[in-house]
């Protein structure tokens with residue numbers, strides 16, 4: 001494993017109840033600094049559970065996580081200010097306006113020039129038309145853009161994104177992907193994202209971790225995976241893995 005990686009997960013496990021099958025089943029992976037890596041897998045594969053453990057929102061049942069050189073079990077408060085996330089499952093307080101919400105998060109993250117940073121984010125994510133509207137009165141696509149602004153408020157070195165373009169129309173989705181590419185290049189940031197949008201993953205990601213039933217069943221660059229499965233795009237690879245009992249890696253290991 002790369003010892004200076006942004007994320008190192010070692011035999012990470014999450015079991016929600018003693019008798020149940022683990023939602024995440026002893027996965028190990030490393031995300032190099034500056035890389036964009038995708039977690040792919042069908043519904044219930046364990047992507048959100050993995051991201052929640054990386055964020056410290058869920059405690060692992062086993063294994064360890066090192067983020068930006070810090071062990072998350074012992075030392076997460078020194079690393080949380082350097083990371084951030086967005087998720088369609090986490091709603092911002094409805095009655096606060098977009099600007100008020102961003103101000104709360106800017107304060108929480110100790111941003112110095114809060115007014116300036118919020119103006120930058122409004123520009124970056126085209127929020128100006130609804131910045132004074134209560135967050136509960138936004139469309140799903142507008143909420144997604146505000147969630148991304150919140151995720152960038154502290155200019156994080158590590159960004160964990162669960163479905164970053166969920167609910168965005170194709171044009172806005174494309175524009176947000178361009179924004180993420182620029183952010184990564186300018187900030188030298190590391191991005192781990194979970195997505196069901198294969199075109200997005202092909203465009204943004206250096207490496208894909210394919211999850212199924214809580215395990216990583218294959219990994220590689222989008223091009224490597226497409227070549228290995230003899231397919232023409234990542235969507236076809238995804239369908240092969242989702243529909244087969246076993247992935248090539250598992251079969252090869254036996």
Ligand SMILES: Nc1ncnc2c1ncn2[C@@H]1O[C@H](COP(=O)(O)OP(=O)(O)OP(=O)(O)O)[C@@H](O)[C@H]1O
Nearest residue numbers: 016023024041042043044045046047048049050194
């Ligand atoms: N709080 C919880 N309590 C019990 N089981 C849970 C909980 N959260 C998730 N699970 C279960 O853990 C498994 C993995 O769920 P997870 O949300 O991580 O999947 P996912 O890959 O993100 O799926 P999706 O693509 O549908 O978002 C599923 O079987 C789910 O039912």
